[in-house]
Amino acid sequence: MSTTDLIPRQDDRPGAASGARDPRPVDLPSLTGLRWTAALMVFFYHVHIVEYFGGRANDLVTFAFGVGNTGVSFFFVLSGFVLAWSSATAPTGRGVPRFWRRRFARVYPLHLATVAMALAMGFLLAPDTLPDRGPLTANLLLVQSWVPQVPYFQGLNPVSWSLACEAFFYLAFPLLFWPLRRFGPRCALPVAVLALAAVVTVPTVMELTGVSDGAVWAQYFDPLTRLPEFVLGIAVAELVRAGRWRGPGLTASLGLAVVGYFLSYQADYAFRTTACTIVGFTCLIAAAARADLAGEPSSWRGRLSVKLGEVSFAFYMVHILVIRTGEHLFGGHPKLPLWDGGLLVLAAAFSASLALAWALHTWVEVPGRRLLLRKGRGTSAAS
Template sequence: MATTELISGPDGTRTAAEGGRPSGIVSLPSLTGLRWTAALMVFLYHVHIVEYFGGRSQDLVTFAFGAGNSGVSFFFVLSGFVLAWSSATAPTGRRILTFYRRRFARVYPLHLVTAGFALLMAVAFAPDTEQGLRPLAANLGLVQSWVLEIPYFQGLNPVSWSLACEAFFYLCFPLLLWPLRRLGPRSAWPVAGIALAAVLAVPAVWELTGTPDGTVWSQYFFPLVRLPEFVLGIAVAELVRSGRWRGPGLTASLALAMSGYFLSYQADYAYRSVACTVLGFTCLIAAAARADVAGEPSPWRGRLSVKLGEVSFAFYMVHILVIRTGEHLFGGHPKLSLWDGGLLVLAAAFSVSLALAWALHTWVEVPGRRLLLRRWRGTRAAKP
């Protein structure tokens, strides 16, 4: 999941040079607000999967949120964008280690705690099920998405598969940004085009080769398959930074993103989660960033939107555990009607998820990051 703590702040502070180009690191609060929208999409997608609703209510939920897993694609593009945007120079030498330490401190405390919650839930809800040590080690090592076995890439906290992809993206980031910066901003256009073509080509290859739709690992979870989305975000950030981006404005980008979203569930399976939405999402991210730089109106820059965006990572990491707990309490898929308890259960799942996210953000995510970074700084200062 993307994180933007290096460049976004609730006060919306921003600077700009002549021609609308950013001077230094510009605050992009709208991207923080958009993170919450994407996290909410994934939450509602999982409500659809677990079937809190039944009958016509479920049909409505499927139409509205059956493509909500495309929110993960939004996170991957956003991750590349904000990391490139917040890097004044490409990490080299010791700066690479500093970059890795910051990324680890940003995501791992929350991952470790939610993995612990998931393990306790597994023991409590299914005590007779053997918990494999290898899947557990892979999950804690953030390499679970590299293994084509469900106990690995969907083990413990299922949404953590995306962190394995992000860990791979972080590992590659210095190697991706350095040549792009060396070649200059003009090189960002062909890189963006190649990345977009790769995103669109992957499902086309699956269709032409007859790869079964059930092979969800290679179509969705495999980090190498998701890397082009991250690269696309990096390239577009370089284009926006240099003033060379010529994409649509915020309103048109939002319309494009929504059109791709609602059309995606009508497409063949291979195209649903990424190919139909990636262009609209990319344009929306770039347009929101440009709106913040130029001081133009944005619906995601408000204080509440930014605050929700700040807790969105914790919300993303904990929500499926809450939803699965509800499923266990019902003894299976609830399949409630809309007015006969369905909305009440949905509201309860959302409220509990948000409350836990707020607590985890306040007492685990932020202090955990500070503690790790403080220890590393102290260790470095103690060296002769």
């Protein structure tokens, strides 16, 4: 998720080295590489949902990726971390509209392109799935996740619900970030603890009050429910920046993230989306950042990992459209045997998603962002 794109890139003035009060440019390439890993988790989760495989192969995919949607939680925490890290100061005054314009330029060209693709797919393959005016308008305005109705938060390109959450996070970021930067690390630690407690409290309340598993909107899609993950990322970035993060190293953090991930598969429904993975994901993000700062080895800093991370937002946005196209062509869930068509269909879906992601990143995402920012500068100059 996020994103951003779904996750903000690090070409947006990356933040300070650990412990520095005056930020100086420091890239964190491992975080870009990690974005690809999270996007891949979500891809295989949707392979599981659409049931490309049948029999034991489906059981294996379910075990490995049945909670792959926790990758969106990773995106939200990472989004807060990178936005805070890349901000030399909290946006104030005229800087707030400029910040919002940059964020809009990050996400909207690609969002608009995938909306067009989803509409085209609907006209060609499934006219009965085309949205009414209300859901379409909400989707275009990135407010669809505020409406607890499936045609809204899962209409058109289903993964775009997370962009509605990110849009809300972006609007709130100047207000959220100002006190953390104003009062420094002494404020960041209690904020991180409170945000972590909020992430765990929501599913606990749902379990104790007997809220049905069907209340998926409040648990998963509601932007207010997901806000603590974003806030946690901001607070942890400030702790890392000040050299006050005391979490485990990269290997231990990866182990903690993996344990939390597979624990999610065993947990009750309410705890699957964030509660079991939030500690491991947060530690992994912070540890990867510290590894980059210290020049320590990192599996996500390689050229290929970083390049895949750069196209991960486009991959995230387009992959479900490719997978659903396959579902329509098969007339339902394929449920193919692993060695008798299943792997071939999976390879085709992955290859098509990656190829489309590269094309969208190259010809829509990057030039669209540049065009919007160039127009913004021209408008500002004229006024």
